[in-house]
Amino acid sequence: MAEGAPRPLGLLAELTYRCGLHCPYCSNPLSLDAYAEELTATQWCAVLDQARALGVLQTHLSGGEPLLRRDLPHLVAHAHRLGLYVNLISAGQTLSPRRAGELAAAGLDHVQLSFQDAHPGGADLIAGRPAHRRKLEAAAAVKQAGLALTVNVVLHRANIDHIDALIALAERVGADRLELANTQYYGWALQNRAALLPTRAQLTAAERAVRAARCRTGSRLDIVYVVADYFEDLPKPCMHGWGSRQLTVAPNGDVLPCPAAGRIPGLGVMNIRQADLASIWYDSPAFTRFRGTDWMREPCRSCPRRELDHGGCRCQAFELTGDPAATDPVCRLSPHRPLVDRIVAEAETTGAAGRPVPVVPRAPGGRRPK
C-alpha cells in the first residue's frame, strides 16, 4: 500500500449514463459504448461495502439519471445501513411523491435537483424536451418527503443573465441550498464551449447579483457560486488533489480519480470487476500517477501554491494541451495560458455580438444492467 496516501471521503457512484435529457453541457463521456454494460445491484452493493471499509463517509448517487435504475431504493438502503450520508443527484423527471417517500424511507439524506433555467421556455430548450414542470413537481415531492434539497443550476451564456429569477425559483421551491455553477468544460460541454462561454460582462453582472442576493437571503438560503475558471488567473484545486478525497465509479465499474479522467489515454484505469477498491485507490497507476506533488514539473514544482491548488485540473490540462502533466492552462504562470485567453476572446466576440452558435445536444445512450 502507498505510504501516507490519504483515505477517501466521498464516492461518486455513477449508476448509469442513461438520461432522458439532452443538456449541451453534460460532463458525461461523448461515447458511451464502453459504459453500456452497467454494474448489477449486487456489484454496486459490493462497491459500497468496500468504499465504507476504505473510509468513505458520503456517497453521491449520480449519472446520467440514477432514477432510471429500478434498484435505486435497494442501493440507498444498503448505503444507509453502512452509515453513509446518501445524496441523490437527479434531473427529477420521475421523482414522484411516492418515489421520494420510498427513497426517504430507505435512508436517503439529500437530493440535488438540477434546473436548466428559471422559466419553462428557456429551461426546456436547454434540456432538449419538456422537463421544467416535472422538476417543480419533483422539488415539491422532495420537500414533502422531508428531505434536504439543493437546487443546482449549470450557468452558461443562455441563462447566466437570469440569476435573480433562479434565486427566486430556489426560494419558491424551499431549497436549503442553491448551487450556481458555471459550466466546467468536459464532455459535451467542451464540445459546445463556443456556445456556452459567457462574456465577461455577463459574469460581472452575475457575481454582483449573487452578492446582493446573499445579503438579502442570509442564512435562509445558502447560495454557492462556482466561478468560471477560464476567466480566473489561478486554477481551481480540482478534486482537492488527485486521489486525495474523492473517487468515482463509472456505470461499467471503472474506478476513476474524477469523472472526466476516463478521457486521459494510458492512465491505467482499473475496473471493480478486476480488483478491490482499496488496492485500486492506493496502488493503481490511475490513482498514483498525479497524487501528491512529485509528478509536477515547472512552474508548479517550485510554486508556493502547489499544495493549495495541486497544479489545477489534470483533465483540463489534457483537454487543452494534450498533456495531463502540464500546468493547468488557466494558471497565469502556465506557458499555455494564451490558449485560454484566445478561447475567452473568441467567446467574447460572438457573445457580445449576440451571434448564436449551434449546439450539439447530448445523446441518451447506455444499457440497463442484466
Ligand code: SF4
Ligand atoms: Fe498552481 Fe502550478 Fe500555477 Fe503555481 S504554477 S499557481 S501550483 S497551477
Ligand code: FES
Ligand atoms: Fe479530472 Fe479536474 S476534472 S482532475
